[in-house]
C-alpha cells in the first residue's frame with residue numbers, strides 16, 4: 001500500500017491522524033469519458049470514442065469498485081471489445097502488482113509489474129493513490145478514467161452502437177431516485193464498511209458501523225415488497241449494492257468488524273443477493289477466495305498475521321423465491 005508523489009512510489013499506509021481516526025477516501029483524478037462519438041462527457045476532455053479493441057481495464061477481483069466495471073462489461077456484452085488485466089490479490093509494499101499470481105494475470109499491454117507504472121505512463125508527475133479500476137486507452141496511451149461510478153455509466157451506453165445491447169441500467173425516468181439512493185448507499189454501505197474497518201478510534205468505528213446497519217435495515221424493509229431497489233427494474237443502484245453485499249459475510253463482518261448482523265440474517269437482503277448472483281454471467285465475476293485473500297492478507301494494521309479465516313459457508317445459489325415480487329408483465 002502506498003502513494004505516488006510526483007511520479008515516485010512511496011510505501012505508506014492511510015494517515016488517519018489528522019481526521020480523528022476517520023478513514024477518508026481520496027477523489028479519483030482521471031475523469032474523462034468514453035462516448036459513442038468521442039465528444040466530451042460530463043467531465044474531462046473529449047477524444048475517447050467507443051471503438052472495439054481500443055480500451056483496456058485494470059481490475060482487482062477483490063475490489064468492490066472494480067467489480068462494478070466487470071459486471072457492466074459482462075451485462076453490456078463488452079467482453080470481446082474491452083480487454084482486462086487482473087492484479088494479484090495481495091496489495092502490499094508495491095501496491096497492486098501484476099505477477100500473474102493467485103488468480104491475477106500479467107499486464108497484457110506493457111508487462112508492468114506494478115499498477116503504479118501504468119499511472120506514471122499516463123502522467124509522469126502523478127501524485128496520489130494508485131487505485132483500481134483503471135480504464136486505459138491504447139490509442140492515446142493514457143488513463144481515460146479511474147472512477148468506477150463513471151466507468152459503469154460509460155459502459156451502460158457508449159458502446160451500444162457496436163454491441164447492439166439495449167439493456168439500460170440508468171434509465172432517464174429513474175435517474176433522480178437512483179442518484180439519491182446511490183449517495184446514501186455509497187456513504188454508509190459501500191464506503192461505510194471501509195470507514196468502520198479502517199477507523200483507528202473506537203468512536204470513529206462505532207459511528208460508522210452503526211450507520212452501515214441503519215442503511216441495511218432500511219434496505220431490507222424496502223426489498224420486502226419489491227424485487228429490486230427501484231421496483232421491478234434492475235438498475236445501476238442494485239449492482240453498486242451487490243458488490244458490497246456479496247463480500248459482506250465473508251469479509252466485512254469479520255475483518256472490518258461490521259458484525260451487528262450478517263446479510264444471512266436479513267431475509268430480504270439475503271434472497272435479493274441470491275437473485276442478483278444467479279443472473280447469467282454474474283457468478284463468474286465473483287471469486288470469494290480471492291476476495292478473502294486480499295482483505296485478510298493485505299491489511300496488516302488490522303490483521304497482522306495475515307491469516308485468512310476458513311469460513312463462513314456461503315450459498316448464493318439457493319432458490320431465492322423473489323420472482324413472486326415481479327409485477328405481472
Ligand SMILES: N[C@@H](CCC(=O)N[C@@H](CS)C(=O)NCC(=O)O)C(=O)O
Nearest residue numbers: 063064065129130131132146147148
Ligand atoms: N472511487 C474509486 C475508488 C477505487 C478504490 O479505492 N479502489 C481500492 C481497491 S478496493 C484501491 O485500489 N485502493 C488502493 C489504495 O487506496 O492505495 C472508484 O470507485 O473507482
